[in-house]
Amino acid sequence: MKKRSLIQKSIYAVITIFAVLVFNYLLFRVLPGDPLSMMMRNPKATPEMIEGMRQLFGLDQPWYVQLYLYFKNLLAGDLGMSFYFKQPVSSVIGARIMPTIIMVGLAEVVAIFAGIIIGLIAAWKRGTRIDVATLGFSLVTYSMPTFWLGMVIVVVFSVNLHLFPTSGILTPGMTYQTTGAMVADYIRHLILPTLTMSIVLIGEYALTMRNTLTDVLSEDYITTAKAKGFDNKYILRKHALPNAMLPMVTLIAINLGLVVGGTVQVETVFSWPGLGSLMYEALRARDYPLLQGVFLLVTVSVVVANFIADITYSYIDPRVKE
């Protein structure tokens, strides 16, 4: 039974990814300005050069051949050439993926832990001042504009307090004596964007946790556990949390899928060289192959994250096993 549903879910995931790929492909055909129009704006481009480009990008072929070639190249890991960087898209993305995963990944981990704990305390102290305060904090940070928060944090911690650098990933022109020194410099640069990102993310986790846990705590089986003579801590740990974590798992998985996409706002404010800022650069340069490559990565990781969420869910919730 289990194996069958696993296979079934995998097939769904593959179909979704396929649909996403086709959509992604079509999206970039529909967008105004094909790759050649950029070329043609260059006064030095001769008709022969343009024709050569057309052939190079396969634009002289019928659409189905183009679609076929697109998939064929994709399977070979070839995402095309970036106009702007004049490099294969895959290597441009490859160079920018780690900073994003480190920064956003770390921020997610911090936010998940902090959010769960805050939500848990709020639910446990429901109706008290602590609950109101955490609720307020969550709502405010949740709805705060990210770039604005980023700028405030820069002003406070870098400009006024001189605690951390304002931007970048390493101090420019710095030569490091040891690897340790380099790592330390990296971490100093990492702290502010991670902090900003965590604050933005905490609210959603805290609110979701608080609400699900509040619901769970009013369930009959919690009264049963109390009637059996267990103390509050045991009830929370053994009965309330396993139930309250179910919706959290979905939320976490979906958000982790978005990690790869980075965050355009935070990365731009802090000049963090990740995929978010890359997306912004690609957009400004109308670098369609690059943009397409980033989109592809993001959508595929969201689908994969959903798939993982589904599977995890079926392990922790006995009701969805079948």
Added chain:
Amino acid sequence: MKLLEVENLNTYFNTSKGQLKAVNGVSFDLEYGEALGMVGESGCGKTTCALSIAKLLPKEGEITGGRILLEGVDLASMPESEIRKKRWKDVSVIFQGAMNALNPVMKVGDQISEAIVLHEKGSKEAAKRRTGEILELVEIPAARGSNYPHEFSGGMKQRAMIAMALACNPKIVIGDEPTTALDVMVQAQILNLLEKIRKEFKMGFILITHDLSILGETCDKIAVMYAGKIVELGTVEDIFERTAHPYTQRLIACFPNIRGEKRIPEGISGSPPNMLALAPGCSFAPRCDRKQACCETLEPVGKQIGEKHFAACHFALGGGAIE
């Protein structure tokens, strides 16, 4: 010593609309191996009574007066940490709507054995063995203990809940409508089972229900509740054959008699009073066909009209006139 003596119990809820006297001066007692049935319309305070005895009231509920003596020890004034040791070991509850009373992500067997481990301080293996036995007792194969609640039918969940309630050999089991959601066959089966177990283990049993007819068969005594008070209390014979209180009479008339002539049960006209604003005098007065002028000003107190028979009515049958 009596197993349980409830003396003048008062339980109030603090609501946004004011104080709600859900249980208002309730007294009764229970012997070892005895079964007491509690009936009354929805909202009359049956569940609140049960939750008070088990000390499981929600935050807004409070026992404001009276004593709950379990083998002579007062539970009403006992601190939470002491109560916790008594729960399930001394008093267990089969909750109203057992459908949701089981944790959906925990195996049924584990939910039973965790209570055994907590109270009996034995090994996990011993608890597991006992869980198997107790499941068999309610006619669930021991192996089904490794199932999750959603894999059980409604009747099985109900029986699993009963097994859970019996797991630590409690002195008192309170069944709050333990069979309401079940079909008649299963209902009878479960009630018979409970009766058998009660007699075997000399357990006290309080059965709460809307359905007067099932009390006659399963209980020794019946308490009829109305608006937070016990209006009539007596043996099954007292209640059915020497009915004293007008409300009890109407309740009995509500149930069709299979052997009797064909007629539509009467029902009770009017509705239960607003518990937030109880008028002085007898709460049943607006619906009572025996009422006199004094009923609306003077609250009737319970008076003894038979050996174990009490009724709170100025004009209770079998008793004298107004005192």
